[in-house]
Amino acid sequence: MDNIEVFDSPGKGRGLRATKELLSGDVLFSEPPFAAVVFDSLADKICHSCFRRQDKLQRCGQCKFAQYCDKTCQSAGWKEHKLECGAIKAFGAIGDNFGKAPNENIRLAARIMWRLDKEGGVMSDMQMTSLDDLENHISDMPEDDLKELKVDIHNFLDYWPRNSKQHRVDDISHIFGVINCNGFTVSDQRGLNAVGVGLFPNLCLVNHDCWPNCTVILNHGKIELRALGKIEPGEEVTVSYVDFLNVTEDRQRQLKMHYFFDCTCEHCKGHIKDDLKMGGKVVDGVKVGACECEIHPCIVKQIKIYFIFEILESSHPLP
């Protein structure tokens, strides 16, 4: 991590900032998931190891839940699936859960726990935070979310094997809370369809801005944080947790509901992008609307994101 560092972002807690100048398209970091799982709804359509969509998948003969492209993917995924496999089988044998696998949150929480038990909270020097230090926002959760959390924990305890290390309910809640506010959608090989959810510790440190200077893309199973424009040394790096094409009121509601904070970014304070007429203004060094056809700055940013996808597609031809 030679181009970013952790710092105390005023009013936001920990954040990441650039330590040198970065240009549009630059990769700030790339990171494999600490753990990731396929969505419940796609469990029989996506390979549980490489997250590719396949017409024909081979089922794990033991749990009959996990599915893989072939033997190669199955062996590659065995390290993560080994303990899970027996647990899924046992879970599906319990009366109420007959024939069912636990939901994606529970499967992800368990994968995280097994990994923590084996390797501890920090798996390499590339990881800038331990999982213990991440926020869980459980104290901010509304009643309904807390009810769901309780059900998940109950099912987790049914699922968690007796012969795995036993954890305090508080520690289990912490993991669910972290997943709830930091779980990141994993896309398929083309980066366009959401196929699962994973936890990426470094990404958890990147704060939100409604006018972000970075975007996250998925490249061969790893996420990459890429600059959307020039970033100065010392500048905080941000992504948008919600669709920045939404108007201020909608963004603020979503941020409050899912991430439990009131956004005070420049765009929210000034309701900046709500006004579709910004002709002549300079945003991110781009003069917007200087010609006859006014291009809204949001569209410019969106185009930049697609442009980065294009660069990727051409530099790494996908199968």
Ligand SMILES: [Zn+2]
């Ligand atoms: Zn595969």
Ligand SMILES: [Zn+2]
């Ligand atoms: Zn299995």
Ligand SMILES: [Zn+2]
């Ligand atoms: Zn905002």
Ligand SMILES: [Zn+2]
């Ligand atoms: Zn706009």
